[in-house]
Amino acid sequence: xxxxxxxxxxxxxxxxxxxxxxxxxxxxxxxxxxxxxxxxxxxxxxxxxxxxxxxxxxxxxxxxxxxxxxxxxxxxxxxxxxxxxxxxxxxxxxxxxxxxxxxxxxxxxxxxxxxxxxxxxxxxxxxxxxxxxxxxxxxxxxxxxxxxxxxxxxxxxxxxxxxxxxxxxxxxxxxxxxxxxxxxxxxxxxxxxxxxxxxxxxxxxxxxxxxxxxxxxxxxxxxxxxxxxxxxxxxxxxxxxxxxxxxxxxxxxxxxxxxxxxxxxxxx
Amino acid sequence: xxxxxxxxxxxxxxxxxxxxxxxxxxxxxxxxxxxxxxxxxxxxxxxxxxxxxxxxxxxxxxxxxxxxxxxxxxxxxxxxxxxxxxxxxxxxxxxxxxxxxxxxxxxxxxxxxxxxxxxxxxxxxxxxxxxxxxxxxxxxxxxxxxxxxxxxxxxxxxxxxxxxxxxxxxxxxxxxxxxxxxxxxxxxxxxxxxxxxxxxxxxxxxxxxxxxxxxxxxxxxxxxxxxxxxxxxxxxxxxxxxxxxxxxxxxxxxxxxxxxxxxxxxxxxxxxxxxxxxxxxxxxxxxxxxxxxxxxxxxxxxxxxxxxxxxxxxxxxxxxxxxxxxxxxxxxxxxxxxxxxxxxxxxxxxxxxxxxxxxxxxxxxx
Amino acid sequence: xxxxxxxxxxxxxxxxxxxxxxxxxxxxxxxxxxxxxxxxxxxxxxxxxxxxxxxxxxxxxxxxxxxxxxxxxxxxxxxxxxxxxxxxxxxxxxxxxxxxxxxxxxxxxxxxxxxxxxxxxxxxxxxxxxxxxxxxxxxxxxxxxxxxxxxxxxxxxxxxxxxxxxxxxxxxxxxxxxxxxxxxxxxxxxxxxxxxxxxxxxxxxxxxxxxxxxxxxxxxxxxxxxxxxxxxxxxxxxxxxxxxxxxxxxxxx
Numbered sequence: 001x002x003x004x005x006x007x008x009x010x011x012x013x014x015x016x017x018x019x020x021x022x023x024x025x026x027x028x029x030x031x032x033x034x035x036x037x038x039x040x041x042x043x044x045x046x047x048x049x050x051x052x053x054x055x056x057x058x059x060x061x062x063x064x065x066x067x068x069x070x071x072x073x074x075x076x077x078x079x080x081x082x083x084x085x086x087x088x089x090x091x092x093x094x095x096x097x098x099x100x101x102x103x104x105x106x107x108x109x110x111x112x113x114x115x116x117x118x119x120x121x122x123x124x125x126x127x128x129x130x131x132x133x134x135x136x137x138x139x140x141x142x143x144x145x146x147x148x149x150x151x152x153x154x155x156x157x158x159x160x161x162x163x164x165x166x167x168x169x170x171x172x173x174x175x176x177x178x179x180x181x182x183x184x185x186x187x188x189x190x191x192x193x194x195x196x197x198x199x200x201x202x203x204x205x206x207x208x209x210x211x212x213x214x215x216x217x218x219x220x221x222x223x224x225x226x227x228x229x230x231x232x233x234x235x236x237x238x239x240x241x242x243x244x245x246x247x248x249x250x251x252x253x254x255x256x257x258x259x260x261x262x263x264x265x266x267x268x
Numbered sequence: 269x270x271x272x273x274x275x276x277x278x279x280x281x282x283x284x285x286x287x288x289x290x291x292x293x294x295x296x297x298x299x300x301x302x303x304x305x306x307x308x309x310x311x312x313x314x315x316x317x318x319x320x321x322x323x324x325x326x327x328x329x330x331x332x333x334x335x336x337x338x339x340x341x342x343x344x345x346x347x348x349x350x351x352x353x354x355x356x357x358x359x360x361x362x363x364x365x366x367x368x369x370x371x372x373x374x375x376x377x378x379x380x381x382x383x384x385x386x387x388x389x390x391x392x393x394x395x396x397x398x399x400x401x402x403x404x405x406x407x408x409x410x411x412x413x414x415x416x417x418x419x420x421x422x423x424x425x426x427x428x429x430x431x432x433x434x435x436x437x438x439x440x441x442x443x444x445x446x447x448x449x450x451x452x453x454x455x456x457x458x459x460x461x462x463x464x465x466x467x468x469x470x471x472x473x474x475x476x477x478x479x480x481x482x483x484x485x486x487x488x489x490x491x492x493x494x495x496x497x498x499x500x501x502x503x504x505x506x507x508x509x510x511x512x513x514x515x516x517x518x519x520x521x522x523x524x525x526x527x528x529x530x531x532x533x534x535x536x537x538x539x540x541x542x543x544x545x546x547x548x549x550x551x552x553x554x555x556x557x558x559x560x561x562x563x564x565x566x567x568x569x570x571x572x573x574x575x576x577x578x579x580x581x582x583x584x585x586x587x588x589x590x591x592x593x594x595x596x597x598x599x600x601x602x603x604x605x606x607x608x609x610x611x612x613x614x615x616x617x618x619x620x621x622x623x624x625x626x627x628x629x630x631x632x633x634x
Numbered sequence: 635x636x637x638x639x640x641x642x643x644x645x646x647x648x649x650x651x652x653x654x655x656x657x658x659x660x661x662x663x664x665x666x667x668x669x670x671x672x673x674x675x676x677x678x679x680x681x682x683x684x685x686x687x688x689x690x691x692x693x694x695x696x697x698x699x700x701x702x703x704x705x706x707x708x709x710x711x712x713x714x715x716x717x718x719x720x721x722x723x724x725x726x727x728x729x730x731x732x733x734x735x736x737x738x739x740x741x742x743x744x745x746x747x748x749x750x751x752x753x754x755x756x757x758x759x760x761x762x763x764x765x766x767x768x769x770x771x772x773x774x775x776x777x778x779x780x781x782x783x784x785x786x787x788x789x790x791x792x793x794x795x796x797x798x799x800x801x802x803x804x805x806x807x808x809x810x811x812x813x814x815x816x817x818x819x820x821x822x823x824x825x826x827x828x829x830x831x832x833x834x835x836x837x838x839x840x841x842x843x844x845x846x847x848x849x850x851x852x853x854x855x856x857x858x859x860x861x862x863x864x865x866x867x868x869x870x871x872x873x874x875x876x877x878x879x880x881x882x883x884x885x886x887x
Contacts (some may be wrong), residue, residue, distance in 0.1 A: 032570050044570050054452070065447030067626040068634035073393045136319060166716040168810040172708040173684050174730035174781055184733070219607070219634050221301040225301045228305065228634065231539040233568030234450050243322070251279065266719045266761040 036106050042049035047138045052243065054069035055236035073244055080213065081248070087144025091201060095149045096194060099156025104186060120150040124208035128215050140212035140221070147208035148201035152194065160186055166209025194266050197248050199256040205251045222248075298514055299605040300633035303618070307536055308504060311609040315569035315594060322593035323601075323609035326354075326615040327506040328410035330590035335414055335477060337565035339592045342600070344424050345617075346587035348624045353432040353439065353553045355507040355584035356558050362600050363552040371474075373495055374581050376523040377482075377553060379476035379602050382429045382482055384510035384517050392422055402513075409512040411504045425588030429510075430475055431580055437466035439619065440562055446622050448614060449566050456571040469561065474581045491524030500533035500545045500554030505589065507585040508555045518602055530554065537612045539564070546578050559614035564614075589617050591624070600628050636817035637662045638683060643692035645678060654842035656692070660785070663735040665811065665818045667832035669825060675843030680787045681755040682873035683819060684708050693737065696785060705785075707737035709778025713790040717762040722846045723773050724749065724758040728856060743755035749823045751810055768799040775807065779814060786811075786818045792827070804830060808855060825875065829868050831857055845876045 025045075030036040031043035033171070061072035101108040124147035133140035163186050171185045213223025222245050229238035260267065272371050306314070310321035316338040323329070333428035335340050345352060357377065364370045391398035395429050406418040443449055459465040481489055497520075501508045514520050515612035529550040535541040538560030547568065561578050597603065613634065625632045638660040641732075645653045651821055652675040660666045668676050681687045682694055685705035693720055694701045696708070717726050727745040736744070752772040762770055762791060773789055786826055792800045804827060822828050828835045833853055839846040853863055 005455075043546070045568060059633075063447065067630060067632050068446050069623050069631050070447065071633060093498050132858075136317075153767065164716065166712050166714065167718060168716075169681075169684075169686055170710060170712065170777075171718045171729070171733070172686060172704045172707060173706070173787075174733060175706045176729075176733040180733050186731070190717070191720070200721070218306055224305075228613045230543065231305070231537070232448060232614045233539070233542070233564040234564075235568060236450070264720075266763055 009221070025049050045235060047239050052238040052239045055234070056243070059090045059237050059240065060216070069224075073222075073241065075220050075226065076225040077244060077248060079218070080206075080209050082253075083141050083221070084144050084202065084209050087141045087205055087209075088148045088198070088202055090141070091145045091148035091152055091205075095152030095197070095201075098186065099153040099194070099197075100182065100190070102153070103160030103190070104158035104182060114152070114154060120148075120154065120225070122156055124204065126214055131212075132216055139216040140209055140218065143208045143212035144205040147159045147204040148198075151201035151204060152161050152197040153194045153202070155197025156190055157226035159190030159197075162193070163189045177202055188200060192267050193259070195256065195260045195264065199253060201247060202252055202256065205254060208247075210245055299575075300348060300631040301603045301605070303570050303610045303621065303634040304607050305612045305630055305634075306385060306609045307451065308611070311592075312336070312338060314609065315592065318594065319607070320609050321597060321606035322591060324591045324621045325426055325609070325611060326502075326617065328406075328417060328421035328504065330592045331417045332412060332414075333592050335417040335420060339431065339594050341590050343591040343594045343624060345589040345591075345620050346424065346426070348620050348627075349427050349438075351426070351432065351435065351586045352616075352620070353435040353583060354586055354588055355502075355505065355555050356431060356556050356576050356580045357511075357553065357582040357584060358546075358561055358580050359553045360546050360551055361579060362549055362550065364579070365537065365553075365566045367495075369491070369495075371604075372491065373394075373497065373525065374474045374553075375477040376431060376489070376491065376525060377497075378429065378518075378582045379478040379479045379481060379489075379508055379585070380514040380519040380523060380525070382478045384513040385427045385429045386518075387513055387517070388427050405513060406506065406509060407514060407621065414447055422509075425506055425509075426586040427510060428583045428586055429468045429478070429513055431472060432586065433466055433470050433472070433581065435586075436470060436558055436562070436580075437462045438561060440465050442619055442623060443562055445618070448563060448619075453566050453571065454618070457566055457569070463564075468566070469578075470580045478582075478593050486522050490522060493526045494526050496528050497527045498530040498550060498552045499527050500530040500535060500541050500551040500556070502538065502556060503534035503536060505534075507588050510584055511555050518558050537615050539612050539614050542578070543568070543628065545613065559616050560614055589620060591621065600624060600630060602628060636660075638785055638817060638819065639687070639693075639695050640679070640682075641695075641807070643689045643694060644680065645675070645682065645687065646687050651842035652843055655688075656843065656845055657744070658845050658848065660819050661720060663815050663817055665820065665831060665833045667828035667835045668819065668821045668838065669823065669828050669835055669871065670838030670843070670846075671840045671875070672748045672823070674838040674840035675832070676838065677789055678843070680789050680821055682817065683785070683787055684709050684710050706724060707779075707783055708785040708787050709781050709783035711771070711774045711778050711786065711788040711791045715767075715774045717770055717773055717887055719762050722759045722761055723754055724766070726762070726773055727776045727780045729777060734781075744780050745776075748780050751813060752781070754774045758853070760771050766799075768803055770811045771795070772806070779810070784816060786816055787845075788818065788820045789825065790821055793823070800827075805856075807831070812855075825868055825871050829864055829871060830857055835867075835871055837871060847871075849874075 025048050028046050028048045030158050037043055046205070048124040055071070056154055059073050062075060063070045063072070098112065102112050103109070124143050127143055127146050131142045135142055167189060168181055171181050176184060210223035211222035215228045218224060222241055226238045229241060272312045308329040309324050311320065311325055312329055312333045315323060316336065321341065322342065330341060339634065366558055367373065387398065388402060390396055391402035392397065403415050403418050406422060407415065410418065410421060411509060413445050424473065442455065444462065450491060472585060502510055515527050530545055532544050532550065535545065539549070539555035541554055541556045542560045542564040545554055558580070561580060565578055593603065612618065622632055640656050640658050643653055643656045644673065656679065668679060670676050682689055682704065683701070685701045685703055696705060718729065721729065724745050725853065727748050728741040731741040731744050749755060749822055754769065754772055754776070757765065757769065762773070765773070774791065777840045792803050795803060810829065820831060829851055835851060836845055837847045837849070849867060851867055857864060
């Protein structure tokens with residue numbers, strides 16, 4: 001992923017956002033006034049960017065109406081993020097050793113590859129119905145785990161396999177034992193791949209959590225929030241929630257990229 | 269660009285900190301009851317496994333849970349609010365406008381409603397010759413296998429055909445108080461108050477006609493040209509038994525109305541029926557709880573030139589929902605900090621639960 | 635010490651006879667250059683000496699001890715440097731001492747010594763991607779030396795450098811080697827380099843790889859690259875080599 005660094009690049013970025021928002025506003029207004037409509041799409045039901053903005057501001061914090069306690073978007077973001085991070089940590093702890101084992105040892109590779117190859121092709125969403133009844137709680141964390149663990153495993157395997165054999169030879173002639181080679185050569189050399197796996201995995205996990213929260217019962221979470229707002233017909237809050245999901249996903253992605261660049265700065 | 273990234277990083281941390289502070293703050297106000305949306309089947313199942321402490325749902329799910337011994341009835345909705353309106357028969361305004369004899373059709377639909385309700389209220393008596401037949405219909409429609417549960421589920425439902433306008437106005441007021449309406453939309457709607465809105469929602473002419481013509485010879489008042497009506501209803505909802513009776517016993521057919529089950533029906537809850545059915549123009553007439561009608565006509569309306577209207581022509585039932593709890597729970601207070609199933613935001617059960625919690629001074633979170 | 639002996643060594647890879655009956659020795663403290671057409675098994679000889687591969691037949695020994703498994707008494711310098719990119723200059727040099735379980739202070743004194751020796755002062759904390767090719771190979775040499783080897787195996791170490799840097803590095807290598815005198819087996823494809831550096835030059839023939847000729851270079855250091863004695867030796871080496879190259883390339887025509 002490359003960023004355009006100059007002022008021009010930034011200008012184009014901002015311009016594209018503005019044009020997108022304008023087109024959105026205009027299309028909805030036209031549809032609402034029966035001037036133009038895309039067939040089979042109820043464009044008039046889509047909130048305008050302005051409505052969405054007010055909805056976002058209005059539902060950011062917890063509000064209390066009589067007996068009801070409506071959690072703010074911040075609570076929902078927090079709940080979802082915590083689930084993604086928990087699932088991500090578990091996936092990291094399990095995925096990295098499995099990836100290293102499978103990537104480094106031919107025996108472990110042959111042993112686990114068929115399982116990994118089959119299970120990784122089941123999308124996290126396909127696990128939702130199962131996790132609904134096998135987990136008393138934490139089903140959505142499990143869905144995140146499924147989403148994160150395979151990108152980590154696959155990228156770790158790839159990272160381990162692409163370790164420069166000359167580096168392993170060098171380590172051998174310098175007197176390193178097999179376990180030292182894994183620890184001091186294979187793992188560091190696979191680290192950029194592992195981080196890439198984590199980044200891709202968290203992206204998948206973030207999508208999975210929103211889907212999981214729509215089905216798996218919990219009072220907070222962004223998926224739950226947008227689903228409920230849909231039930232109430234409060235589509236502007238719903239769209240605001242969707243935008244928050246997108247923005248948080250984007251921030252997560254570039255935060256890890258940033259960490260990767262800052263701490264793995266030895267890559268050519 | 270590096271600075272931009274730093275800013276984004278700060279934002280994520282800020283959200284985290286704010287989230288921590290917010291969730292720290294929440295329980296101190298009071299330990300809320302967590303309402304969580306689920307289907308009726310899930311409620312019964314999860315109450316059985318102890319994952320939820322209770323649920324509020326329409327019959328027959330309370331009856332099923334109680335018959336299975338998973339829990340007990342804590343509060344009947346009639347005790348929260350006597351004779352509260354519940355399910356109603358509503359029509360889609362688009363359909364109404366483009367069908368030239370829509371008034372005549374709706375009159376006859378109200379008549380079917382009246383006849384079905386009278387049949388049920390008669391057959392409900394255990395000594396009635398129709399009793400066994402009614403129980404069979406109830407089990408079929410409610411997805412039950414146990415006649416005991418079927419009998420139990422009928423006990424607390426009050427089947428009616430009149431629409432309770434005063435009750436509707438009260439509901440509108442409550443929905444407003446509980447912050448369920450989008451305030452901006454409510455202001456745009458142009459209704460002065462709850463009564464105003466209730467009056468515009470409900471039309472009693474059809475039921476009046478039905479009452480006047482209920483003893484007429486069917487063949488004299490049947491429509492000359494049979495019409496197809498795309499009808500929607502809620503899944504396994506005993507409140508809507510009058511519809512099923514009218515359909516199964518041929519009351520609609522006799523009056524020249526051909527019931528076609530609408531695309532997507534039966535729906536999981538009234539919100540779905542409003543969103544997908546009425547808004548999507550796949551439903552002509554349908555039965556659902558009155559709050560989804562009230563809420564969606566305000567919240568998801570854009571109030572530009574064409575107002576998505578849904579009109580109410582007849583009632584279905586009053587009361588008939590129950591707060592069911594695990595056997596160790598004795599009052600609503602015991603549910604604090606626990607998870608309680610409900611059919612979704614903006615449903616009648618949601619509003620009823622909030623009313624009861626309000627009475628007890630409890631908080632509900634969702 | 636550091637006497638490397640290859641006696642009757644053969645090695646096959648699948649059906650390809652890489653080496654057949656190879657015999658030579660590197661005397662204690664001697665600088666031997668291996669020359670030969672590509673595919674003659676020069677690199678295989680280094681890998682055999684390092685114990686990274688085992689011979690099919692024959693015996694390889696260092697100081698009379700048969701090499702079995704990885705030879706931890708040799709230092710290996712690779713053509714593409716093979717530095718650990720995630721380790722700084724200092725950390726790369728300390729790798730050998732670290733895996734041997736030396737203490738932090740011991741490691742540091744070793745790395746300091748070799749950083750001084752190869753002239754990388756001020757670059758201790760740079761990562762390899764911040765260094766030029768010549769500097770990277772200085773690190774490679776220092777890393778090999780830091781392990782206190784008896785034998786230095788160098789696989790075309792300056793092959794990737796430009797001509798100027800290459801000449802400079804050859805001089806540097808000799809300077810370092812004269813400071814810490816150990817046996818060196820140096821693979822190159824440059825006759826010039828071989829004659830400038832080596833005490834002896836071994837010319838190999840290809841398919842299968844065999845020792846063809848051995849030339850003594852009895853010239854005092856520092857040598858003059860274009861001196862008349864050097865030219866005479868270079869001529870004979872070239873002659874020996876060119877027949878080999880013709881033979882080798884013949885198969886491709």
